[in-house]
Amino acid sequence: MPPRRKLDPYATIEVADPLEGMRIRLTLWLLPLGAVAALTAWGLSVVSGKLSLPDQFLLLPMTLVFLLLEAYLLRNPQNIRWVWQIALGTIAVYEIFSLYYEAAYKLYQRDGITPAVLWFPMVYLMAFNLLSRRQALRFSLTYLVLGLMAGTIGLLSSPSLNVSSVNTALQFTLSNIVYLSLLYLFAYLRRHYAQMHQMAHTDALTSLTNRRAMQIKLDNELDRARRYNRPFVVLLADLDHFKRVNDTYGHSVGDQVLREAAGRLQQHLRESDSLARWGGEEFLILAPETDLHQAHHLAQRLLEAIRETPMSGVQVTLSLGVACYRQGDTVAALLSRADEAMYRAKAAGRNQVVLEEQLEDVIIPAHTTMPDMQG
Missing domain, CATH: 3.30.70.270 (Reverse transcriptase/Diguanylate cyclase domain)
Structure with missing residues (x-):
């Protein structure tokens, strides 16, 4: 009979997340802030007469979703991760739709991209700070792939495809890959630090506080x-x-x-x-x-x-x-x-x-x- 493998006593220790309380407080003011930002963007676009298709169909629903999530979170703070999955999913839909619209109808007309698309990589940062590491990675990879697919389809269907448009699309793609890679590295180091902190404050034999x-x-x-x-x-x-x-x-x-x-x-x-x-x-x-x-x-x-x-x-x-x-x-x-x-x-x-x-x-x-x- 082969000898039993000695188990790492720390392998099953649940690492308490010191950021959980901060996440709840942050979310409680970020959600209404996001609702105000979406409503303001919609109103200013209407006033300026430059209401794009994504803004026309998505900004008001985003406002409503954020306000409903705020009300829900006040009653159910223990479901913070579920709330953020919905919030990030809502933002992701808006960003992917905006990316397609930008690539298909606007990019060939000028250099650079619109402010809405500039927020695209910020979703990774929110995901890695507000979700677990694995959830954030899965969400971010899916979000990036869908965004690149939408942008590619938009470029191929645009009336004109020039060198400037291709260069902007290429730089956008590479920069987002770099952002995501660096954020994953940061998340891994943060998890490693949390484990080291837990080991330094936990008795290995009994799993009690040391x-x-x-x-x-x-x-x-x-x-x-x-x-x-x-x-x-x-x-x-x-x-x-x-x-x-x-x-x-x-x-x-x-x-x-x-x-x-x-x-x-x-x-x-x-x-x-x-x-x-x-x-x-x-x-x-x-x-x-x-x-x-x-x-x-x-x-x-x-x-x-x-x-x-x-x-x-x-x-x-x-x-x-x-x-x-x-x-x-x-x-x-x-x-x-x-x-x-x-x-x-x-x-x-x-x-x-x-x-x-x-x-x-x-x-x-x-x-x-x-x-x-x-x-």
């Missing part, structure tokens, strides 16, 4: 607590006797236990809570808008979630320390109290929760020998 990323979240939450005087807690959780698991069952089983523990903890957290692998068999939970009493209930749920059934055939328990933000706290001070509370849970027999307010109640004489705290 210590570096959680430190950033802690700093941000501390700033918010100081500014608005809002409570939050941190829970430091450590799997009990985990070294014995590795020594008895092997590191592969130990790794699987860590993955299962991470999954169980994540299932019992709120959407606003954050879970990170803090190091080794330690996990850190950040719970905003939570006081010590609420955190105690949360910790009990997590404790029960780990010990309720064995993981990979191994019965595992958890020790948790809980600390709540105090006015004037630093991240280091907060984590120190959570760590001390977790240490006391270990000292008291493991498989339990200790709150920071209990630390003063637990007095261990200096001459007393502490139990083994490893795991």
Whole structure:
């Protein structure tokens, strides 16, 4: 039997798109702006008496489509990509029709192309910034091919075909190929950067947030607590006797236990809570808008979630320390109290929760020998 190929732990990680919120905000003002631009172009063309065939039939419908998409997006922001597929498709139809009309009826009469056709390559840029990389590439290639076909048909059907017209068409074709190639390269680099960013902030074994990323979240939450005087807690959780698991069952089983523990903890957290692998068999939970009493209930749920059934055939328990933000706290001070509370849970027999307010109640004489705290 051939050996199993080792999988890249990052291969299945979904890369969060940091531009998604910006896309929604951008779209909410771009759509009405596009409607105003289309309506203005139609009105000025009517006033000047130079309303072309594409403008006559497409500008007013484009205005209506953009306004309807704006209204829809306000109610359904989660469908941003679907909205932009329709918007870009509408613009593409207008540009392809304009390209055909320009090549068939106008290009032979003068040098250069009309302003409408100058916007043709801008559609690639919008596609690569507002759609996923694969969607943008498929859309842009289809758009370019259809545009070149329309332009070619228009040239062949024009009353005259001169050198200037051919040169303009050739430069248009080559420049658009270059635009599209460079945008694809940019999109690839952007995706590569997003993956590197994700790898730098994700634990490879459990796919949880790693210590570096959680430190950033802690700093941000501390700033918010100081500014608005809002409570939050941190829970430091450590799997009990985990070294014995590795020594008895092997590191592969130990790794699987860590993955299962991470999954169980994540299932019992709120959407606003954050879970990170803090190091080794330690996990850190950040719970905003939570006081010590609420955190105690949360910790009990997590404790029960780990010990309720064995993981990979191994019965595992958890020790948790809980600390709540105090006015004037630093991240280091907060984590120190959570760590001390977790240490006391270990000292008291493991498989339990200790709150920071209990630390003063637990007095261990200096001459007393502490139990083994490893795991």
